[in-house]
Amino acid sequence: MPMPLKNHRATGRVTLADVALAAGVSPSTVSRALRGERAVDPLLIERVQAASTRLGYVPDPAARALASRRSNHVAILIPLLSNALFVDLLDAAQKTLRAGGYQTLMGVTHYDASEEEQLLREQLLHRPAGLLVTGLDHNPATRQLMASTQVPCVHLMDLPAQPQAEAPHCVGFRQTDAGAAMTRHLLARGRQRIAFAAAQLDPRVMQRLYGWRTALQAVGLHDRALEFLHPAPSSLALGGALFEQIMRQRPAVDAIFFCNDDLAQGALMAALRLGISVPSQVAIAGFNDLTGSDQMVPTLTTVRTPRARIGEAAAQMLLQLMHGEEPEQAHLDLGFEIVHRQST
């Protein structure tokens, strides 16, 4: 009578040991050969790979993580899922990481520094192979955690003010420059009383505000009374409300620069409702070039931000770091683009 196969464990799963037996080598060699570690005889590699394929072997991620003290997970921390910006970032990063053999674990921080810290702690316990984190602003405990861990980390969306040696790896664009560039665009279109309207007020929004302020100060047109800052999350409804408030309080404004497209889209809708003509009475500009902005009536002038490319490039950089390589540039500036449409 046939004996049960000795090389198959009780779980029925094909293991490294099974492959070793089939290939006539030791488990250590199989391990090395399969992971492409050099210093293995090419002939053995071939034999191991043949056996592995024949048996349909797939490494057990849990065992691998336990033994190597490193999982194949990458944690990505983003502020919100309700902002399409971050969804695009997540989508692109996830795709690239998956192609590199990594699983993506997402954490939503809700723009809350202590929730971010908490999430980071949890993730670190899972020994992620890498970390993708939104922004460069973190509370001290979070910075401490990231500094002390050996886990490679790339920051998204932002760049350090001055390229410093100690600044962490990051992929993004200059938020301040983008804010200033759009303001100059409005000035070039002949606008004089340009308001800035913002929601959420996260650090990147504040940088755009700073860019707006600087550009206006440079031409002596800055007016503090034209800053409209609201801490609530960005949305079409809030954009409409801000627009109404601005037109009521400062009817003389001739342009409004919103820190995000959903606000600007809401403003466009409110203008339609109120019978305020855009851009003849007031110009409206947004930020990010979110979906739908090219469909508005009038179409929305905005800053196109390379969020998908940021997600992909950051994932690529992380892939390099996880492989022990140092990327050519630690700070990758992917730029931005002013998209001029009908609303300005």
Next chain:
Amino acid sequence: MPMPLKNHRATGRVTLADVALAAGVSPSTVSRALRGERAVDPLLIERVQAASTRLGYVPDPAARALASRRSNHVAILIPLLSNALFVDLLDAAQKTLRAGGYQTLMGVTHYDASEEEQLLREQLLHRPAGLLVTGLDHNPATRQLMASTQVPCVHLMDLPAQPQAEAPHCVGFRQTDAGAAMTRHLLARGRQRIAFAAAQLDPRVMQRLYGWRTALQAVGLHDRALEFLHPAPSSLALGGALFEQIMRQRPAVDAIFFCNDDLAQGALMAALRLGISVPSQVAIAGFNDLTGSDQMVPTLTTVRTPRARIGEAAAQMLLQLMHGEEPEQAHLDLGFEIVHRQST
């Protein structure tokens, strides 16, 4: 001179064994006490918990997964991240699962049955504790995988046509009924020539189409020529294009029911551009009540779908299944709501 602590391993991590030593019990007892397995002396439980807290012990997920052959991961398979519907689903499910101590691993299928199968295979190798899958339509191999695995699974967004005993666990609403209900709403508003315009054409969209068709046939007003089906993904731009096409080819239509709000929003914008008045010349209705629909001019009549509640309830159901409990209802119907606004 002080000896190095014997109860801390080289990795510096506090382990189960450390807690056992500190509490004066065996590792097995610590394991049982911490997981709340009954049949442990309450006094010991207390001692173990005290020691665990004092040492700051956190179980290693990899070791746990390896030993128990089950991770604390839940995989969620959704079609797209570019449709806000699925992002809301993901957000809600993720929040609930996290509260229950599980990590969420997402997979994006791009509405591709073989990509779904591939993702499922990969996920299964990671021995997820549970599975959340969009829809009830899968290719035979996928169905086979789900049937043969022991991993608990809950399906999202849809319900079986007839409540059958063998149907899998699911949380959703009746897509066909929702399609019919909106059509009857339009009929009740006096519309006679009601078109149906759809994109993506996934199974749930086809059910809405079926509902529309049935409701119109019931009153003898169904006209096959008023079905406009486009396989591309849903978007504002496509909605605008469909609207233009319909108004050109069938200028006599007095209502258009779009299968998703982004299409309807795009149609509203196109109407504005073309100077077609909504609802007086043509009524427009959408589906899902996505963000922004209440801000359109005119505001958009739509079907509000309980996607956040679906995500949460499905996660709750899965939590029960993973704990070995059987939920009261295997098929949870969370319903829908017609939201009547200005566009109809």
Next chain:
DNA sequence: CTGAAAGCGCTTACAG
């Protein structure tokens, strides 16, 4: 109810 022991399936110094 509790503990000793084996085992989960890998990786990685350590010898050779």
Next chain:
DNA sequence: CTGAAAGCGCTTACAG
């Protein structure tokens, strides 16, 4: 370049 052995940190029958 290769292998034997130890170890990663848990869980889980199996005895008692």
